[in-house]
Amino acid sequence: MSAISRPHLLVLPGLALLAFIYAWPIVGLLRTAFNEIGPTGAMVEAWSLQTSREVFSDLFTYELTLNSLRLSLSATAIALALAYPVALFLFRTQSRFRGVLAVIAVMPMLVSGVVRVFGWLAILGDRGLINTLAQSLGITGSPVRLVYNWTGVTIGLAESIMPYMILALLAGFGRLDRTLEEAARSLGASPLRAFLRVTLPLSLPAVTLACGLGFVLSMSAYITPRLLGGGKVFVLATEIFEQATTNTNWPTAAVLAIYMLALLGVLAAIAPAAGRRNKA
């Protein structure tokens, strides 16, 4: 069909709305980073780097950065270890329940984050599933603290990014050539050897992509660190929210937000290069 004669009339309302609720606010956020906080604590319009100087001369900023990086790395590593077998299973299985199994694998995406965090509180809490089990088996006498610390946040975060990584891995596996592994098997390689020497190396580009995605999602995750951290886990995301709402220090929040995006941008630039190296 050729003739929608004035397509601009159809896209204009959407573009206008996005300009109002997205482009303008984002530009405003960039502008806010150059404002200052006056002696009264109120924001003062300015074109200065004063706020940036304060943020980057504060050692806490670097502690938050390290916390965010460490948390994202461990959550991504755990999620990868869990996501890889599921993705490979879904790729290979001939079960007629494959569709249902695929939906269950990405189910955490379909359930509200707050609900899942609440589930982890009940599993990891002082009187939760794991501590009750450990105590009744006599492994520990007193409850082990598994929530409101890094452990709980890492576990919860790993679970929340896992479905995205499963989907990314599945998409990547789609390009694997099954005949190569079959050739290795028919030439006498054990299943494990065929996996380690053929399938795994071939799937590394997909792994790189999935890890990049998991890492970016972890860096910007807010709900899980806030609720499972119980106010004791400080990362860039929680600090941005804290500065913006509790402290109403918008310039600092804006500088931190741009800083976080810059970190993610550097990562996005590195990841494809690493993926290409793996492919070669």
Place this chain on the structure above:
Amino acid sequence: MSGAGPALSILAGIVYAVILAPIIVVVTLAFSVDNYIVFPPSGFSPRWFAQLASNAPLLAALRLSITIATAVAVLSLAIGVPAALALSKARFRGRETVRAIFLAPLLLPTLITGLALLTFFTPLHLTATIAGLALGHMTITLPFVVRMMTTALATLPPDIEAAAATLGASPWRVIRRVTLPLAAPGLIACTALSFLLSFDETVISLFVAGPRAATLPVEMVRYVESRTDPLIAALSTALIAGSLIVVVLVERLVGFARAVQA
């Protein structure tokens, strides 16, 4: 070689247990008789569902969330579907740029979008209002609708539209009588997903909500932080059941499984 093999199947089974654990625990806990989060519960009763039905703040938040999600779904389709029509059916200069602009909001984390909306909405007195929350949610749902419907419309068989046009139907008549009815399954799925995306949106809402107007996820976050009882488990179970009903309804209406197989 075919199939997944026993070792891989067992590994996958263990991971499936991890994936399902929080959801199973929440549903079990909803029927707990205890006053605290104790798992396994010492007994079962529907008391927390009764509590839920008399919790005014949560019910008010639920009503607000339904209102906002309905408005967001209707507006996102009203604005997004015409754009998707133009992007999939018309050729015009700058089409790829326009498509990229529509998808741009999906690139940034909601933490950043939420912060930008807070600084932008506050001077306009849009924070803590239904309008502000709905507009905030549309930064997610509008790109989503445009992306889904552009794909759905582009994959429709072109011959039927061509036939209608050959038989003398005007372009608008073709869209109204042929294209949109053919795209009905996509439209219904899009409406349901927009509603659910808005209903579940937490981070942007936390920024824009303020202390007065709290959507359900915001109220849930506050509750989880201040109290440790199974009430939220009962609410979560009701929400999971609600989502399942929506999914099953969509499936019944448009034959989701059939659409996936095709």
